[in-house]
Amino acid sequence: MNIGSSRPVAQVGNDPKLVAFSQAAHRSGLMPGWEFQGGVSDAPVPAEQAYRWSWAEVLRPMMVKAYDVVDPVKAERRNLIMANPGLGRAATTQTLIAAIQGVLPGEIAPAHRHTAGALRFMIEGRGAATVVDGEPCYMEPASLILTPQWCWHDHANETDQPVIWLDVLDVPFIMGINQWFWEPFPHEIQPRSRPRGENLTLFGAGIVRPAGPRVHDGPSPLLVYPWDRAETALTELADLDTRDGGVTVEYNNPVTGGPVLPTIACFAHRLRPGGLTRARRTNSSAILHVVRGRGRTIVGDQKLEWETGDCLAIPHWTWVQHENRSATEPAFLFSATDTPILEAFGIYREELARAGA
Numbered sequence: 222m223n224i225g226s227s228r229p230v231a232q233v234g235n236d237p238k239l240v241a242f243s244q245a246a247h248r249s250g251l252m253p254g255w256e257f258q259g260g261v262s263d264a265p266v267p268a269e270q271a272y273r274w275s276w277a278e279v280l281r282p283m284m285v286k287a288y289d290v291v292d293p294v295k296a297e298r299r300n301l302i303m304a305n306p307g308l309g310r311a312a313t314t315q316t317l318i319a320a321i322q323g324v325l326p327g328e329i330a331p332a333h334r335h336t337a338g339a340l341r342f343m344i345e346g347r348g349a350a351t352v353v354d355g356e357p358c359y360m361e362p363a364s365l366i367l368t369p370q371w372c373w374h375d376h377a378n379e380t381d382q383p384v385i386w387l388d389v390l391d392v393p394f395i396m397g398i399n400q401w402f403w404e405p406f407p408h409e410i411q412p413r414s415r416p417r418g419e420n421l422t423l424f425g426a427g428i429v430r431p432a433g434p435r436v437h438d439g440p441s442p443l444l445v446y447p448w449d450r451a452e453t454a455l456t457e458l459a460d461l462d463t464r465d466g467g468v469t470v471e472y473n474n475p476v477t478g479g480p481v482l483p484t485i486a487c488f489a490h491r492l493r494p495g496g497l498t499r500a501r502r503t504n505s506s507a508i509l510h511v512v513r514g515r516g517r518t519i520v521g522d523q524k525l526e527w528e529t530g531d532c533l534a535i536p537h538w539t540w541v542q543h544e545n546r547s548a549t550e551p552a553f554l555f556s557a558t559d560t561p562i563l564e565a566f567g568i569y570r571e572e573l574a575r576a577g578a
């Protein structure tokens with residue numbers, strides 16, 4: 222089907238000569254292009270489904286059970302992938318994986334590196350460290366921590382409480398182009414060779430940075446994005462911009478202004494008390510995490526109710542609205558999308574419904 226045109230497209234019929242030709246072509250290692258119907262569909266049809274994983278009923282209790290049954294050293298990671306029922310593989314959307322990961326006091330999830338880019342968003346506990354290329358990045362509530370492509374990383378919990386966080390990785394994309402490389406750290410422990418907090422001191426000030434050469438290539442030099450700064454920015458923006466039911470900020474690479482990873486963009490959202498956002502659709506898929514609050518997300522013809530800690534898969538090219546069900550308190554969401562992949566190839570699309578629609 223080709224919306225907007227009455228011209229018949231790829232309707233070649235079943236003429237016996239055509240069928241015989243097609244069979245001969247297949248025997249010759251050829252496929253007639255007119256048999257490839259995907260080439261004339263007018264828009265993508267997402268295979269991934271809109272889906273919610275409840276923190277209170279599923280994610281947290283299952284992770285607590287996993288504490289007893291799996292050792293992160295033997296398993297490499299104690300993580301539970303949010304497997305999208307529409308995909309039937311280790312994927313939450315067509316390009317992204319979301320998982321929860323837990324580390325108990327005294328444990329270290331071993332150091333390794335891989336071509337997949339990854340980020341962590343803290344959900345429960347505080348003070349454990351993700352060590353990235355030798356720098357301990359301490360995991361405070363709702364902080365975002367990057368482990369960019371091919372950086373060494375381990376996760377160590379030297380506190381007296383378990384920690385649980387959300388992982389988001391571009392694994393399905395990397396697997397889709399068959400570019401998975403992985404390497405364990407050559408020694409048992411990754412040396413802590415850089416001072417704690419170095420990246421935030423150097424690159425986290427926002428309006429200034431140490432004078433010197435400008436770096437434009439490679440991953441974000443900022444690895445830790447504290448939540449309090451994002452929430453302050455959202456609260457101030459909400460006072461300034463009242464056009465919609467909520468406001469959004471993007472976490473950025475401070476030396477380029479671009480996304481935090483070459484393949485994943487991250488956003489923080491604040492929904493006004495009782496607020497409903499304008500309907501929007503993009504051809505990027507998203508992982509959504511509820512930092513604080515309760516509400517619902519309308520995805521196509523589905524309504525997904527959510528509360529603090531829940532995670533959602535948002536399919537691509539589907540109309541989406543977020544609604545805060547509290548009349549008195551704002552709600553805060555975190556999202557990770559594959560937008561940079563689409564922008565890199567010049568195929569990103571976004572549509573916003575008319576005001577009031």
Ligand SMILES: [Fe+2]
Binds near residue numbers: 333334335339374
């Ligand atoms: Fe990893």
